[in-house]
Amino acid sequence: MDKSVVISTGEKLDTRRSLVHEDSIEYPHTLFLEDGVAVFNEQMELLPLISDFLSHYRKGHSDLSVKTYANNLLYLVKFLTTYDENHIGSLRDNCLLTVHATEIQRYFDYCKKDKCKDGKPKRAISGKTIQNRDAAYSRFFSEFLCNPPAGYRTIRYEEDPYERGRLAGAAKESLIKPALFLDVEALILVANHEREKCLIQFMFDSGVRRAEVKDILQDSILQLSRGLRRSVIVDDETFQIASEYVSMEIRGNKARGREAKHRNTVVSKATINRVQRYHSSIEYKKHKRQWGDRPLPAFLNQEGNAYTARSVSKLIKKLSKRALKLGLIKVELSPHKLRHGFGAMLLNSEDLGKTQLDRLLLLQQCLGHKSLDTTQMYTKIPVGVWERFLDRNGIALKRHQLMKKLQDRTRAKKGIAK
Structure with a gap:
């Protein structure tokens, strides 16, 4: 409509x-x-x-x-x-x-x-x-x-149908159903182009909404990538080494007053590096020329245009159908399930907070939730849902290590990526 x-x-x-x-x-x-x-x-x-x-x-x-x-x-x-x-x-x-x-x-x-x-x-x-x-x-x-604001006069003279409160019964609370690591890996594996692969990984690793993709700029990725390469000598015995994560500002959906609502999220070094390598590809450089002096989006579609919210959904739906047909996933994925996957993964990343409350507060900031009650929905996901990945010594892999593994296992083969 x-x-x-x-x-x-x-x-x-x-x-x-x-x-x-x-x-x-x-x-x-x-x-x-x-x-x-x-x-x-x-x-x-x-x-x-x-x-x-x-x-x-x-x-x-x-x-x-x-x-x-x-x-x-x-x-x-x-x-x-x-x-x-x-x-x-x-x-x-x-x-x-x-x-x-x-x-x-x-x-x-x-x-x-x-x-x-x-x-x-x-x-x-x-x-x-x-x-x-x-x-x-x-x-x-x-x-x-029934109660018009200043500048409007009353035109409905019947009683207010809502004078006694809401009319619909309380909705049943539904559990969040996140995309799991292996689901996202399957989605990336069936993508034929690196532009699609790194977009899916970025969404999973950043928690951005589908409508926010178009506002992620190439220059922002470049600045973050440069910062990740910096090491500082503090003194003869102390070195400052860049973190495995970066704090990235997201220009969120428009809020009150139609001003963009900014927030910060946490993205792994591996994902930023993957997007930066995509920006070095022949395809991206070719499309880059048509943008001239305009702000250049970090993710461009096949025609060299920015991804809209609808085109992001269409891409994930296409890849989901492909993965379902091959038996790689059991249910169709969506942009919001990727966002849920980010949230659940961060909440279980012990290297991003000593306690669950620490991680919950970080997650609230990353997702841009006004109320902590909304974020707490992620704590109701059964622990058994989560796949645990261990290294050879039986130590659980951290989130940044999983993102590095995701990048390595889904890198486009030569001759296919464009």
Whole structure:
């Protein structure tokens, strides 16, 4: 539904010719200026209530969050105007002016089922997703439509469907399912190009989100690589040797005020070196020319463009299907499972903290979690899930040693890598 959401990037969005003006609906905000959001239904009719809410909501939230809220509200409107006898045929998003709590609860019941009203099969929605939609609806009704902020006047005169709290039941807590070391190794082994191999290893070793890949720059990798080669003579008997890990700044997803939310994560020396060698390849140097003076991404696709969030998912899905077909993995992997794999591996890396609490606090910083409660989900993974790798003396390999092994065991053969 992303095509139904238009977010202004500075230009004026004139809605004077919109079908919204054919109604007698009394609503003052029908011209979306700079920083505005316009949301349309499947008939490409402007939905003024949702659009105005999101234009206000966008002032303190990321564009990704805006699109998520828009889609959640679109799902509710579509259900009400398609299946609810009290709202079938309702124009645009007018149904939101009169919908009651019981009708929203019926929508949540529908989400949990695996069949449509006409009996056709559909995908049941998870409890966590329903909770997210419930939170979006609560904010829309309680903080906007029924209790409008400054500059907006009340237009819904029915009671607030959320005046007594959330309408969806509590979601069942699900355990994190991380990608394991051998799963990631399989994914890298079936990749034919070093550009894909080092991207997968970097994501697994850094915990970056798929949308953050495009903002990892070649210059950042270069500076970290140079720092890893430095050794300092402190005195005649003391040498300062570079660590096996580096602290890397990640330009995260946009947060409140649409400013990038920066954080630091921990990446192993072996992974940085692998990416740096990829930057020395003929393919990367060829694509580098087309970027000119623009900031150069560390990872470029086959056409020499930066990886988008969607193209990262598409790549991992492609490699997963290949690995599944060869019997190398049992379940399909995803970018978020790689991120979970990073988190679980760091939490079990005793060289990155003396106690689990030390590592938990480090992990919170690396993943960019606001609340430690979110990070603590990683402590609920059964210990038996974790593969332990030992050296010949029976000593457990550290995380940086595993990353070096991953690099050595998955290096592209000559004549294949490009």
